[in-house]
Amino acid sequence: xxxxxxxxxxxxHTPGISLALFHKLLGxxxxxxxxxxxxxxxxxxxxxxxxxxxxxxxxxxAESVEAALRWSQQPLNHIxxxxxxxxxxxxxxxxxxxxxxxxxxxxxxxxxxxxxxxxSRNPSRGGxxxxxxxxxxxxxxxxxxxxxxxxxxxxxxxxxxxxxxxxTIGVMATGIDRIYPARHRKLAESIIETGALVTEFPLGTExxxxxxxxxxxxxxxxxxxxxxxxxxxxxxxxxxAHYAMEQAREVFAIPGSLHNPMARGCxxxxxxxxxxxxxxxxxxxxxxxxxxxxxxxETAAAAAPQEKVPxxxxxxxxxxxxxxxxPVSIDxxxxxxxLPARSIxxxxxxxxxxxxxxxxxxxxxxxxx
Numbered sequence: 585x586x587x588x589x590x591x592x593x594x595x596x597h598t599p600g601i602s603l604a605l606f607h608k609l610l611g612x613x614x615x616x617x618x619x620x621x622x623x624x625x626x627x628x629x630x631x632x633x634x635x636x637x638x639x640x641x642x643x644x645x646a647e648s649v650e651a652a653l654r655w656s657q658q659p660l661n662h663i664x665x666x667x668x669x670x671x672x673x674x675x676x677x678x679x680x681x682x683x684x685x686x687x688x689x690x691x692x693x694x695x696x697x698x699x700x701x702x703x704s705r706n707p708s709r710g711g712x713x714x715x716x717x718x719x720x721x722x723x724x725x726x727x728x729x730x731x732x733x734x735x736x737x738x739x740x741x742x743x744x745x746x747x748x749x750x751x752t753i754g755v756m757a758t759g760i761d762r763i764y765p766a767r768h769r770k771l772a773e774s775i776i777e778t779g780a781l782v783t784e785f786p787l788g789t790e791x792x793x794x795x796x797x798x799x800x801x802x803x804x805x806x807x808x809x810x811x812x813x814x815x816x817x818x819x820x821x822x823x824x825a826h827y828a829m830e831q832a833r834e835v836f837a838i839p840g841s842l843h844n845p846m847a848r849g850c851x852x853x854x855x856x857x858x859x860x861x862x863x864x865x866x867x868x869x870x871x872x873x874x875x876x877x878x879x880x881x882e883t884a885a886a887a888a889p890q891e892k893v894p895x896x897x898x899x900x901x902x903x904x905x906x907x908x909x910x911p912v913s914i915d916x917x918x919x920x921x922x923l924p925a926r927s928i929x930x931x932x933x934x935x936x937x938x939x940x941x942x943x944x945x946x947x948x949x950x951x952x953x
Contacts, residue, residue: 591616592665592684593652596786597645600636606683610666616683652686652787655761660776662687670695678805678831682784686760689780693751697875698728699867700803700828701744702821703737703813704846710930711737711814711846714838716744717937718811721864723750727871728779730755730807732799733768737813737821742771751779753806757799759789800824801831808874809834811867812858815849822849825858834870836861841926862943863936896938899923903931904951907941911948 595601595609595616609619612630619627620640627637639645656663664671664685672694675681687694701719703711719729719741729745731738733754745752754775756764760783763769772781784802785795800823804810810828812835815821828835835858840847854860861867896904906912906920914932918925932949935941941949 588615588617588667589656589663589665590649590653591620593649593663594620594640594643594645596684597648597652598636598640600633600639603680603683605631607680610683615667616665648786655686655787660688661760662691664691672806674698674808675802675805678801681805682802685782685784686787687780687782688760689776690751690778691780691782693728693753693779694782694806696728696751697726697871698730698753698807699871700730700807700810700824701737701741701813702731702803702810702824703741703815704819704821704849705734705736705738707736707740707814707846708844710934711840712740713934714937715740715813716747717934718813718838718864718867719744719752720748720750721937722867723748723752725864725868728753730803732757732796732803732824733764733772733775733781735765735768739768739771741813742775746774746778749778753779754781755799755803755806756781756783757785757795758783758791759785759787761787762790764791796820797823801827804828804831804833807833808871809836809867811836811838811861812850812853813838814840814844814846815853816845817848817852819849822853825853829857834859834874836867836870838862841929843926862933899927900931900935903928904935904940907935907949907951909951911944911946911950913946913948917949 595606608630613619624637655661666683670691699722701715703715715737723729723745728751729741730753731741733756742752752775758764763772775781804824804827810825810833812821812825825835837850837853837858838861839850859870903921906917914925914928917928936943940952942952943949
């Protein structure tokens, strides 16, 4: 087994073997070992240069291969190849899936139903709260939450899943031994306890800008759907969403204020066919046919009476006092509370996600408990 893994690692660490060429070699020879043991003439016909072939045959990557093999033998560390039965099947079906995955934590969670939650690195406070609330409720419904370990929405989504005692997966654009950003080191340690960190890049890989878009296809490839919470018009989250569309995954987007630049990316996705999301139930309903009995379909509202009433900031408590069990409009809330309509709209979404209020027809809201 170690010998076979060594061949996979050797191909990955040989300069000149791109992702596309790696897949070409696997398709031609049927295995990594077959490619490593092939003759120079046959490899030349497949597009390998003389320098690449010499490097492969001279075992020039021996030191880095040995380091990776040693790493894989440590507790909680795993290296999965496309030939392994534990390789996530959804990811395996995408165009050019990663030949190797470096995983730290519970690698089996990558085969469980997932929702990717992504968004801006510089979100509004409401955006972070929304990402946390959605991730928390989806985790309680049985989904693993997948994101990119970045600041902002990604971090909020990971924490939301963890706070709900659920599992979450952090997909990295660095080597598995390079936590980026560094301030998420403790978050990464928490993720490993119930979920996993995963990357396709070799040990020691630094956070280079060109690696992040490549990483994003894994975030979408692992999941049944991608939820974009906040995103500017030029955002890496939109790259993830477009990968999801190419991979025939569901794409969800949360609308926002016309004056919020972080909402423009979401609005653009909705115009392109992403599903507009106003509640957790919208996502559960869309994913239900794909997940069937694999997903626990309890909705946030149904579970709310059994949960402890969440602690609210004073502003939210004040607004809740002006919402009756009979439906009231936002204009009525503005008149009663004195708060601006823009602030109320943002607060209503959080109160709804927490199961404290319910949206009714005509843009009105009522108390649930």
